[in-house]
Amino acid sequence: MKILVPVKRVVDFNIKVRVKSDGTGAETAGLKMSMNPFDEIAVEEAVRLKEKGVATEVIAVSIGEPKAQDTLRTAMAMGADRGILITTETSPEPLAVAKLLQVIVGRENPDLIILGKQAIDDDMNATGQMLAGLLGRPQATFASKIEIADGRAEVSREIDGGVETISIALPAIVTADLRLNEPRYASLPNIMKAKKKPLETIDAASLPVDIKPRLTVVSVVEPSERKPGVKVASVAELVEKLRNEAKVI
Amino acid sequence: MAVLVILESEAGQIRQASRSAVAAASKHGEIDVLIAGDEAAAQAAAKLPGVRTVLHAPGKEISEGLAEPLASLIVASATAYDHIVSASTAAGKNIMPRVAALLDVQIIPDVVAVVDSDTFVRPIYAGNALATVCSSDAKKVLTIRSTAFEPVPAEGGSAAIVPMPAAPASDASRIVSVTVAQSERPELDTARIVVSGGRGLKGSEAFHDVLEPLADRLGAAVGASRAAVDEGYAPNDLQVGQTGKIVAPELYLAVGISGAIQHLAGMKDSKIIVAINKDAEAPIFQVADYGLVGDLFEVIPQLTAAL
Numbered sequence: 001m002k003i004l005v006p007v008k009r010v011v012d013f014n015i016k017v018r019v020k021s022d023g024t025g026a027e028t029a030g031l032k033m034s035m036n037p038f039d040e041i042a043v044e045e046a047v048r049l050k051e052k053g054v055a056t057e058v059i060a061v062s063i064g065e066p067k068a069q070d071t072l073r074t075a076m077a078m079g080a081d082r083g084i085l086i087t088t089e090t091s092p093e094p095l096a097v098a099k100l101l102q103v104i105v106g107r108e109n110p111d112l113i114i115l116g117k118q119a120i121d122d123d124m125n126a127t128g129q130m131l132a133g134l135l136g137r138p139q140a141t142f143a144s145k146i147e148i149a150d151g152r153a154e155v156s157r158e159i160d161g162g163v164e165t166i167s168i169a170l171p172a173i174v175t176a177d178l179r180l181n182e183p184r185y186a187s188l189p190n191i192m193k194a195k196k197k198p199l200e201t202i203d204a205a206s207l208p209v210d211i212k213p214r215l216t217v218v219s220v221v222e223p224s225e226r227k228p229g230v231k232v233a234s235v236a237e238l239v240e241k242l243r244n245e246a247k248v249i
Numbered sequence: 250m251a252v253l254v255i256l257e258s259e260a261g262q263i264r265q266a267s268r269s270a271v272a273a274a275s276k277h278g279e280i281d282v283l284i285a286g287d288e289a290a291a292q293a294a295a296k297l298p299g300v301r302t303v304l305h306a307p308g309k310e311i312s313e314g315l316a317e318p319l320a321s322l323i324v325a326s327a328t329a330y331d332h333i334v335s336a337s338t339a340a341g342k343n344i345m346p347r348v349a350a351l352l353d354v355q356i357i358p359d360v361v362a363v364v365d366s367d368t369f370v371r372p373i374y375a376g377n378a379l380a381t382v383c384s385s386d387a388k389k390v391l392t393i394r395s396t397a398f399e400p401v402p403a404e405g406g407s408a409a410i411v412p413m414p415a416a417p418a419s420d421a422s423r424i425v426s427v428t429v430a431q432s433e434r435p436e437l438d439t440a441r442i443v444v445s446g447g448r449g450l451k452g453s454e455a456f457h458d459v460l461e462p463l464a465d466r467l468g469a470a471v472g473a474s475r476a477a478v479d480e481g482y483a484p485n486d487l488q489v490g491q492t493g494k495i496v497a498p499e500l501y502l503a504v505g506i507s508g509a510i511q512h513l514a515g516m517k518d519s520k521i522i523v524a525i526n527k528d529a530e531a532p533i534f535q536v537a538d539y540g541l542v543g544d545l546f547e548v549i550p551q552l553t554a555a556l
């Protein structure tokens with residue numbers, strides 16, 4: 001069984017991103033970049049399936065600037081067997097990413113595609129579902145548990161109010177939620193080994209896919225700041241303020 | 250032109266988040282709604298004010314909300330509509346991007362403001378920026394952040410109900426089991442007061458014995474940080490944040506929560522925020538209207554008793 005894992009290079013989750021003063025976007029220059037945390041979880045799950053003997057090959061694919069190869073090296077240091085980088089100058093929207101991934105799926109025929117549920121930069125939570133739609137394949141989003149047996153995946157999903165378990169026929173698309181697993185740190189020897197794993201680079205422009213954005217960014221602004229609050233000295237003072245000043249209890 | 254709003258129901262009632270989606274959609278013309286499920290759900294949908302027609306899809310698969318049949322059904326109905334809208338619930342997030350892809354449209358998730366029929370505002374980077382985007386797609390597929398739109402009332406309308414064909418049976422995807430937590434407390438995403446606990450509670454016992462009595466005294470919903478959920482103090486559906494539930498109650502109490510950006514993303518639009526934390530430097534105090542520095546194991550029982 002072959003598993004494809006799309007991984008995105010994003011601003012590290014610890015960094016509070018600021019808006020550019022001209023209002024055209026977020027200021028990302030010079031910030032620490034990392035693999036999208038949900039994609040680390042997706043890679044971890046794929047690698048575990050390989051370690052269990054369920055999967056035979058794990059392929060990581062990233063779409064973006066040439067520097068996204070660092071993200072692919074991280075995926076390979078975690079245990080992915082090879083990487084595919086599709087280079088683009090702009091950052092494509094989920095629909096375009098899904099269409100580019102569709103081309104790779106056509107070439108590689110993976111039995112399972114595990115994506116992150118959400119990229120923490122655009123917060124779209126869309127690419128996996130869009131890819132599933134384009135491919136006409138079943139989807140299991142927000143996965144907290146995956147079991148593979150008899151050509152199907154049984155997936156527990158985090159839903160409003162609880163957990164749902166569904167069974168989907170492979171080939172299928174799964175998106176990883178936070179509690180699917182705890183991703184490993186790559187060891188130094190594995191980081192060294194990852195440098196020698198195959199990494200293929202494809203120019204997006206050479207693929208028969210229209211990736212022109214459908215959304216034009218009109219402006220990007222900071223949300224309004226909350227006005228500064230006060231510290232209260234005691235429970236009694238807190239209750240008094242909530243009753244008489246804020247009038248919320 | 251017309252809008253199609255995809256509704257969700259629970260126990261024969263239309264979910265409040267879906268009623269917010271109807272409110273957001275009302276800016277785009279005549280409203281038809283699509284509801285999957287039993288007769289009672291269709292009747293409830295017909296009562297929503299401002300709704301012209303209820304498209305009612307009966308059948309088990311559909312009412313279970315599996316993405317594949319429901320997306321196909323929505324796409325089959327899409328021709329007559331310029332906008333297709335749902336709430337940004339777990340179900341909306343699951344289904345609507347699939348619908349958008351089938352229509353060759355870029356989805357616009359988590360809309361917090363409607364500028365005009367092509368232009369929408371949505372948060373990015375965990376809510377640290379608000380992007381206004383203009384769509385060039387012929388149809389717009391949107392999900393609505395319900396905290397940003399006052400819901401329409403549950404009653405007042407009398408729309409016609411039109412039955413839809415049943416979805417074709419398929420074994421590609423099926424439900425194995427559903428575990429939904431039963432709680433007497435108000436729902437997290439619509440409660441007037443939310444009491445949330447973090448890693449500072451140190452265990453599920455404290456969550457139960459210290460935090461919940463406060464919530465019950467206030468008639469509040471209970472929420473949690475990711476750390477509290479990961480540690481098993483609280484179930485996953487209580488997680489508030491960038492990747493959990495988005496809440497904006499009148500009063501939000503953050504107890505033993507440090508205030509990571511991912512947590513703030515889910516609650517910083519609350520009207521009044523109270524932070525209780527023993528670390529005076531915790532970032533949660535930067536967004537709190539009232540901060541109390543102290544040990545929650547002393548403060549919370551005192552607060553519960555004082556109310």
Ligand SMILES: Cc1cc2nc3c(=O)[nH]c(=O)nc-3n(C[C@H](O)[C@H](O)[C@H](O)COP(=O)(O)OP(=O)(O)OC[C@H]3O[C@@H](n4cnc5c(N)ncnc54)[C@H](O)[C@@H]3O)c2cc1C
Binds near residue numbers: 038477510511512528
């Ligand atoms: C991809 C991604 C998505 C995420 N999504 C979310 C999300 O949706 N929601 C979310 O919440 N987090 C999310 N996180 C996690 C987030 O980064 C933080 O790790 C998390 O919010 C921390 O939870 P916490 O505040 O409970 O724990 P901690 O940061 O450990 O804080 C515990 C706090 O409790 C205080 N405390 C300890 N003991 C006491 C006491 N006796 N009395 C009073 N105070 C006490 C401490 O001073 C401390 O401030 C996400 C992270 C990633 C990477």
Ligand SMILES: Nc1ncnc2c1ncn2[C@@H]1O[C@H](COP(=O)(O)O)[C@@H](O)[C@H]1O
Binds near residue numbers: 036064117119120123
């Ligand atoms: N540029 C990209 N390259 C590789 N994978 C991506 C890219 N964009 C999105 N993805 C995948 O799609 C998931 C969801 O992203 P999004 O729909 O943008 O929130 C991510 O967690 C990745 O697995």
